[in-house]
Amino acid sequence: MSNKITVLGSGAWGTALASNQAVNGKTVTLWGRDPAQMQLMRESGRNDKYLSGVQLSTNLTFSDDLLESISGAGIILLVTPAQTLADTAQKIAGSIGSGTVIISCAKGIDQNTGETMGQILHRIFPNHQVATLSGPSFAIDVASNLPTAVTIAADETKTALALCAALSNKNLRCYASNDQLGVDYGGALKNVLAIAAGIVHGRSLGASALAALTTRGFAELQRVALALGAQAETLSGLSGFGDLVLTCSSEKSRNFAYGAAIGRGEDLTQMKLAEGVKTAQIAASIAQNNNIDAPLIFAVNELLSGSINVDEAIAQLMARPLKSEAGIKPA
Numbered sequence: 554m555s556n557k558i559t560v561l562g563s564g565a566w567g568t569a570l571a572s573n574q575a576v577n578g579k580t581v582t583l584w585g586r587d588p589a590q591m592q593l594m595r596e597s598g599r600n601d602k603y604l605s606g607v608q609l610s611t612n613l614t615f616s617d618d619l620l621e622s623i624s625g626a627g628i629i630l631l632v633t634p635a636q637t638l639a640d641t642a643q644k645i646a647g648s649i650g651s652g653t654v655i656i657s658c659a660k661g662i663d664q665n666t667g668e669t670m671g672q673i674l675h676r677i678f679p680n681h682q683v684a685t686l687s688g689p690s691f692a693i694d695v696a697s698n699l700p701t702a703v704t705i706a707a708d709e710t711k712t713a714l715a716l717c718a719a720l721s722n723k724n725l726r727c728y729a730s731n732d733q734l735g736v737d738y739g740g741a742l743k744n745v746l747a748i749a750a751g752i753v754h755g756r757s758l759g760a761s762a763l764a765a766l767t768t769r770g771f772a773e774l775q776r777v778a779l780a781l782g783a784q785a786e787t788l789s790g791l792s793g794f795g796d797l798v799l800t801c802s803s804e805k806s807r808n809f810a811y812g813a814a815i816g817r818g819e820d821l822t823q824m825k826l827a828e829g830v831k832t833a834q835i836a837a838s839i840a841q842n843n844n845i846d847a848p849l850i851f852a853v854n855e856l857l858s859g860s861i862n863v864d865e866a867i868a869q870l871m872a873r874p875l876k877s878e879a880g881i882k883p884a
C-alpha cells in the first residue's frame with residue numbers, strides 16, 4: 554500500500570482528518586471542489602469557513618483537481634456529505650490504483666437507494682478493499698490535536714487492522730471491526746437521535762428528560778440496527794453508543810444544535826450540515842417498511858416534515874402504551 558493518503562472533501566471533517574494525518578508525518582493531499590477555497594487554504598494554512606481559527610498542519614498538500622489528487626494514493630478517505638458520497642465515489646471509480654483502499658467517513662443513509670455508505674462503496678468498488686471510519690470525533694477536537702478514538706470497519710478483520718495501523722497516531726486511536734454495516738448504521742442513526750436530544754435541550758425539558766431520551770434512543774438505535782443486520786457489540790462500541798453519547802450532549806454537534814434550534818423555535822435556514830435531517834426520512838421509511846418499532850425516529854421525521862409540532866411529539870411519545878424496558882430485540 555502506498556504511503557500517500559488522499560482526503561476527498563474539504564469541509565470540517567475532511568480537513569480535520571487530513572491535518573491529523575499530516576501533522577503525524579503522513580503524505581496527505583486534501584481535495585476540495587472549490588478552487589478559490591482551496592487557494593485560500595493553501596495561502597493561509599487554515600480552513601476558516603469550517604474550522605475557524607485552527608492552524609492546520611504545514612505538511613498538507615491542497616488540491617482542486619480530483620483525479621490528480623488521488624493519483625498514487627494508497628488510502629482514499631471519502632469525506633463529503635452522505636447524500637453526495639455515491640456521486641464522488643462514481644467520479645473516481647475508473648481512476649484508482651488496484652491496491653488502493655477506499656474508506657467512507659460520512660454518516661448517513663443514501664436517500665435515493667436506501668444504501669449505507671459501506672454498501673455504496675461495495676457496489677461502486679467491487680474489486681477494492683473498502684471500509685468505514687466512524688466514532689465520537691468532533692472535527693474541531695481532531696483538528697486541534699486532542700486525543701480521539703474511532704472504529705474502522707471492513708469485511709475482513711485483517712484489512713481493518715491494517716487500516717488502524719496505517720491511520721492511528723498519538724492523537725487518533727483506531728479500533729478494528731469486521732461489522733461495517735453496524736458501524737454505518739450506528740453513525741447514521743445517532744444523528745437522528747441527536748436532533749431529538751437537541752429538541753429536548755432547546756425546549757428546556759430538563760436533564761432527566763435528556764438522559765431518558767438518550768437511553769431510549771440507544772434502545773431504539775440497537776433495535777433498528779439489529780433488525781437490519783448489525784452486530785450488538787458494534788452498537789455498544791465507539792461508533793454506536795460512543796457517538797450517540799457525544800452528539801446527544803453537546804451543541805458542538807450540528808445535529809444536536811439543529812434540534813436545539815427547533816426546540817427554541819428559531820429559524821433553521823442558516824444551520825450547518827445536519828445529516829440527521831435526511832437520515833430521519835429514509836430511516837423512518839426503512840423502519841416502517843420492515844415493521845421495526847422506532848417511535849423516536851418516526852417522531853423526528855414527522856416533526857421535520859411539519860406534520861406534528863414539538864408539543865404534539867412530546868405528548869405522543871409520553872402516551873405510548875407501557876412496555877418492558879428490555880425489549881431491544883426485533884419483534
Ligand SMILES: NC(=O)C1=CN([C@@H]2O[C@H](COP(=O)(O)OP(=O)(O)OC[C@H]3O[C@@H](n4cnc5c(N)ncnc54)[C@H](O)[C@@H]3O)[C@@H](O)[C@H]2O)C=CC1
Nearest residue numbers: 563564565566567632633634635637659660690691692826
Ligand atoms: N464535522 C464532524 O465533526 C464530523 C463529520 N462527520 C461526517 O463527515 C461528513 C462530512 O461532514 P463535514 O465535513 O463535517 O461537513 P461540512 O459541511 O463541514 O463540509 C462538507 C464539505 O463537502 C463539500 N461538498 C458538498 N457537496 C459536495 C459534492 N457533491 N462533491 C464534493 N464536495 C462536496 C462541501 O463543499 C464542504 O467542503 C458527514 O457525513 C458527517 O456526518 C463524521 C465525523 C465527524
Ligand SMILES: O=C(CO)COP(=O)(O)O
Nearest residue numbers: 688689690691806807808
Ligand atoms: O459525528 C459527529 C461526531 O462524531 C459530528 O456530529 P454532528 O454531525 O452532529 O456535528
